[in-house]
Amino acid sequence: MPLIPPHLRSPGPDNPFPGIWVLKRRLGQEIPHRLGSNEGLDMPHRALREHFGDAMVEHVYCYGDAEALGVRERLSKTQGFDLDSLLVDAGCDSLLALVLRATAPTGSTVVSSAGTYPTFGYFAKGQGCRLIEVDYEETAEHLAPDIDALIRAAHDEQAQLVYLANPDNPTGYVHPKQSVERLRRELPQDCWLLLDEAYHDFRDDAADPAFARALPGVIRCRTMSKAHGLAGLRIGYAIAEPEVIELLMKVRIHYAVSTLTLAAAEVVLDAPDETRTHIEGVLKRRDRLTRHFRELGADVLPSATNFIGIRLKDADLAKQVHADLLNDGKLIARPAHPALGHVLRITAVADALEPGRLARLERAVTEGL
Numbered sequence: 001m002p003l004i005p006p007h008l009r010s011p012g013p014d015n016p017f018p019g020i021w022v023l024k025r026r027l028g029q030e031i032p033h034r035l036g037s038n039e040g041l042d043m044p045h046r047a048l049r050e051h052f053g054d055a056m057v058e059h060v061y062c063y064g065d066a067e068a069l070g071v072r073e074r075l076s077k078t079q080g081f082d083l084d085s086l087l088v089d090a091g092c093d094s095l096l097a098l099v100l101r102a103t104a105p106t107g108s109t110v111v112s113s114a115g116t117y118p119t120f121g122y123f124a125k126g127q128g129c130r131l132i133e134v135d136y137e138e139t140a141e142h143l144a145p146d147i148d149a150l151i152r153a154a155h156d157e158q159a160q161l162v163y164l165a166n167p168d169n170p171t172g173y174v175h176p177k178q179s180v181e182r183l184r185r186e187l188p189q190d191c192w193l194l195l196d197e198a199y200h201d202f203r204d205d206a207a208d209p210a211f212a213r214a215l216p217g218v219i220r221c222r223t224m225s226k227a228h229g230l231a232g233l234r235i236g237y238a239i240a241e242p243e244v245i246e247l248l249m250k251v252r253i254h255y256a257v258s259t260l261t262l263a264a265a266e267v268v269l270d271a272p273d274e275t276r277t278h279i280e281g282v283l284k285r286r287d288r289l290t291r292h293f294r295e296l297g298a299d300v301l302p303s304a305t306n307f308i309g310i311r312l313k314d315a316d317l318a319k320q321v322h323a324d325l326l327n328d329g330k331l332i333a334r335p336a337h338p339a340l341g342h343v344l345r346i347t348a349v350a351d352a353l354e355p356g357r358l359a360r361l362e363r364a365v366t367e368g369l
């Protein structure tokens, strides 16, 4: 079992406000009269109703379900997770922060890849962790988080936690299940593995039932921002063994996910066909973008996400292309980390496929300037 910080080893702290939804479930009865809670109970808002409609008003004036049971039940039913191996929070970013808060106290060492999704490192540094970054494995075919380097660094640096985005942002690379299992096996026993699976829904093998199992010593985080289109509402979920979920619940901000968000997530999870259609559209556009740029001679990285990464000949050219496109009102992504400064990331939206839209990038690919 990975290390649990000493202050979280004994029972508590307990959430002082589990809320009425949790209380109703604990008592097994309805509580029709709310006379002690401190929300704006008497103010269903007129202006809000006029602007957003009745449903909005019904959702917003009470605190929501701190255990997000409706969302967890739907995730459990559709993907086979055990209910008690799921925790819902305000997006994958919030989950990264939550996991760090629960597992990696100030002064502890965490390991990541130099140039990967930067929010993890930002939160780790903000918490006073010592952040060690290892290089990517770069070959002619791919740019991948280096599993062996992560394992080595975890041992050498006595890491408390290792972070891996899988599929990775910004490269799009996905390590197969077996590599992740090996990573877990070869990490020190007392080191956590935090797997950021924000792009899981775009994997070819996303529906493999093996992903429903919580793995010992592993905390996986997912989002409804991408395949489910709810980025603005902020919702994601963690998958881990029940005792690890209990640990995370000790330090979670109990009402971080709004009532409206929970309700919207339930509606979206009840319409899986729409999500599937969306994913299929993304994958088609991603393949078209890949083909288009490869035909021009670009070094398009293999991607299991909703974007493609293109390696340019150097960081200076990538910086220039990024700046020129932005000057022209077109924002693509370029990692801020110098280790991946030569990579540009383009999202597989229809607009990116409009003829001429990325002409500046096409010129960089064909003429090298």
Ligand SMILES: Cc1ncc(COP(=O)(O)O)c(C=O)c1O
Residues within 6 Å of the ligand: 090, 091, 092, 093, 094, 117, 165, 168, 169, 196, 198, 199, 222, 223, 224, 225, 231, 235, 236
């Ligand atoms: C790897 C990775 N993790 C987490 C996130 C954040 O997801 P959320 O919107 O759920 O906070 C992103 C968003 O781009 C991401 O790329």
